[in-house]
Structures are given as C-alpha cells and as structure tokens.
Amino acid sequence: MKEINFDFDKPEDSLGYLLWQTTMQWQRQMNRALEKINLTHTQFVILAALGWLQKKSNAVTQKEIADHSNTDRMMVSKILRTLQKNELIERREHETDTRAKCVFLTPKGREILQKAIEIKTLSNNTFFSKLSDPANFGQELRKITGN
Template identity: 60%
Template sequence: MSNSIEFHFNKTEDSSGYLLWQVTTLWQRKIKRELDTIDLTHTQFVLLASLAWLSKNQEIVTQIEIANHSKTDRMMVSKVLRTLQEKGFITRKEHEIDTRAKAITLTETGGKILQRALTMVEQVDINFFSILKDEVKPFNRNMLELITENQ
C-alpha cells in the first residue's frame, strides 16, 4: 500500500513545510526547556509578552486583542489567561465600555516572571538563529511576508 503513495517532492529537504515543521519543533523544544525552569509554558509566555507589548501603547487591552496580536485561537487564549490569572500573573476585569469584553492587565508578579522569561527566550532566539549570520534579517522579512500573505 505505502509504495503506491505519491509525493510531490522527491526528497524531504525539498518540502518547505516539512523543513519548517522540523525547525519549529527544534526551536520550541529549546524554548520549552528554558521556560520549564520557571513553570511557564510557551503559550503562557507568548500571551504575557503580547499583553505587555500591547500595554505599551494602550491603556486597556482585551482578550480579543491578545488573541489577534498573537494569532492564536480566542477560546484557547481565554483558557490560558484563566491559568495566568490563577498564577497571579494577570488580572481580568470587566471592560468599562464593552461589558462582553475583559480588560487584562499584567500584575507586578507577572511583570517579573515575564522579564525573566523574555531574557531566556531572547537568548534562545539569539543562539538558535545565529547560525544564519547575515541572513537573519532577510529570513525575518521572508517570514513576515509569509504571515502577511497567508492571513
């Protein structure tokens, strides 16, 4: 049966999707190893970082804005934010204007853990992508183009 399966690519290294999967898996494994030391998942980190980033430019940040910024599922964001609230890293309050929305804020404890996590994750990124040397900026531009064109 498996001999009759036809693949478009003759070699796995010709498949951009498969290579992206492998690179992402390796990178996420390194991130996880670091974040495990401070009891934070990668998703929790991304949502905390998105909240902090959005908070730099606006007073009130909602769950939907965090989901849109991080390009993650809204229901998943709600569940993860609940966990972050239980850990004391964020507060969730009724939005002053839109009663259906929740206003999310980073607590002092959340800010401290996020700063530790940022240092760890940024160092993993620097180390992981340093192999690309002068090609990091073009690589990032290519990723941004893929994101923009495939939204």
Template identity: 55%
Template structure:
C-alpha cells in the first residue's frame, strides 16, 4: 500500500493556486460565450486588444510590441497574428527602419470586431466580478502585485 500523500493545504479551498485555476476556468468559459459569436478566441482577443491599445500611442506597432504588451510567447503571437490576418482583422506591412520587423495594423473590419469584443468582454467582466463590489479595486491591486512579482520567472 502506498504511503499516504501529504498536502500543505488542508483542503483545495485553502490553496490560492487551486482557487485561481477555478476562477480562471469559469471566467474563460464566460468569455468564450461572448467571443464565439465574433469569431474570436480569447487569445486572439487579447492580441487584438494589445494592438488596439498600443496603436493609440504608436503608428509602428510590431509583433514584439504586441507580445510584450500581452506578456505572451513570441512564436505563439506570430501564429495567432497570422490567423488574424487570414480573418482580415489585421494587416502586416514592412517596417520603415527595421527590415526584420513587420508593422501590425488593425483593418477597418478588425477595428469593428475589436470594439464589439471590448464592449462584450468589459460587460462580462463587470458581471463576473460584481460579487466583489467595493473590493474589486483591492483585488485588482493584489493581482497586479502577483503579476509583477512573477513576471520575469
């Protein structure tokens, strides 16, 4: 008979990692419901939103800029951007000064779908996290601390 397994936490509900995983799965399920009708995955939405955000300040947004903004793997970003280009949501053009880089731009169709997605996702976020009420801001601050501490691991 194997030795009894020892857990640090008394129950799964005492484990922040377990709880974060559960919240993440439920939140992703909710986002899937609002993004599916727009022909977007959550990852595609995140990269489009990163592009939209970066484009407000910079006319020459690159794939690396998007990867850094989204805190995402560069190879994955490349593949997803290719899919977004096939969907006609983005275009890629030669960079004026860096021959290795491509400038990524939202197309008119991409801007329309991103605006619809932002409205839907923000509404879903408000609904999903409404249980936190006045504790939402401290919750967000705590998440930012966790992100910052673990960002470069």
C-alpha cells in the first residue's frame, strides 16, 4: 500500500489544523460560559447580530441576520424559532414586504443579550490572554477574513 505523504511532519505544523483546534477549543469555552444563561454560542451570535442590526434599523429581517452573521439562512430560521420559543425574540409582519418578517429583541432578549455580551467579553479576554499581542492577532485574522 502506498504511503500517504503530508506536507508537514506533524499535525501541529499545519496552520489549518491549529486554527481548527483553536476554534474548537474557543467554541467549547464560549458554550460553557454561556450555558449559565441557557444560551449556546450560535444562539448568542444570532442574538448579537440582531442587536447590532437593530441599532441601525427597526425592520431587521431573517435574511439580514443571516447575511450579517455569515450563517446559513435555514440554520438562522431554526435558531430564531428556538429564541422565539424562549421569549427572547418576536417576529412580526414586515410593513412593506409581505414575504418577510421582521425580528425584534424582546425585553427579556435584551437583558439576556447584555448578560451574554458581558460573559463573552470576560471569556474572550481569558481565552486570548495567552497571546503575546492580541491586537496584532486580530489584525492578522481580519486579513484572512477580509474585514
């Protein structure tokens, strides 16, 4: 049988592998921190996207949330249903587009989002404290993501 040849000596020499491992570790830490307020990290991302978009508009649609969070529309729909069931958001008919619904944070949703932001900030600070230059790391990540 022919041997498989990798372009590195060990997995830790691969930037892709390291990024994947780091991302998985970070997501686990975020989920553990957010479970205190009964949120998953993905639910937080969708709530945060909605909160951010509502700063600029009173008519935020599911499509805008998906686009802003760079998340699959079907997944956003499923998460929004859960958030609605948990009374963190509500959906209403769009004033001009009969095909669309607008999504709003409820008062409970605003309170939970604010708590989640505080939890997430503390958790991020702890996680990234191992870096010698977090600001530069952020700049390098922005180069990759194009932001």
